[in-house]
Amino acid sequence: MRDYPHDVAKTPQSWASSEGTRRSMQANRGRDTSPELAIRRRAHAVGLRYRVCVRPLPGLRRTADLVFTRAKVAVFVDGCFWHGCEQHHTVAKTNAEFWAKKVQANRGRDLQTDAALTAAGWTVVRIWEHEDPDHAVDRIRAAVTDARISASRTAGA
Structure with missing residues (x-):
């Protein structure tokens, strides 16, 4: 292991309970996840055209x-663990308090x-x-x- 200031071993209260956990969590992608890609493929196949990973509001x-953009529809594909899915969210076995706060903050931000x-x-x-x-x-x-129907009604009024 290299000796960097940010190594888990040198960080007193890391979110990672072990080196293996740290590596696993760092491998999690913030975008282009498997569920996102599956949805994008199918959406494109049915003729929907969209922008990817965009901030809807400046x-x-x-x-x-x-x-x-034109229809003003924003789609978020939420992970069950990270966003606290009622059906599939599992409580972390280690650092449970940290992860509970993290997921609760994510829900609030959502x-x-x-x-x-x-x-x-x-x-x-969602x-x-x-x-x-x-x-x-x-x-x-x-x-x-x-959204498109509503926009056309508003424009025609």
């Missing part, structure tokens, strides 16, 4: 996984994000990583279609 430091986007006229679609990609794309397509 002042909001949040990145949506798929963004339909609510703030949804509120900010909704207030700005956006539709937010998809759990365990959801069937075809069903998820049906939800996305419905949201985009509804």
Whole structure:
């Protein structure tokens, strides 16, 4: 092991309970995860065109996984562990208090994000990583279609 100042062994209260945990967590991707890629492939196959990993609002430091700019639809694909899925979230065996706070903060941030986007006229679609990609794309397509219909009614009024 190299001797760097950021090594887990030198950090008194690391989130990682072991070197193996640290390596595993560092390997987790922030974007282009398997569930995201599956949803993007299917969305593209049904004719939906979108932008990837975009901040929907200029002042909001949040990145949506798929963004339909004209329709103002932002899609987030949430991991069950990281966002506290009611069905599949598991309590960490080590550093349980740290991870509980982390997941709770993520949930709170998700609510703030949804509120900010909704207030700005956006539709937010949240998809759990365990959801069937075809069903998820049906939800996305419905949201985009509804948003486009609403926008055309507003423009015509």
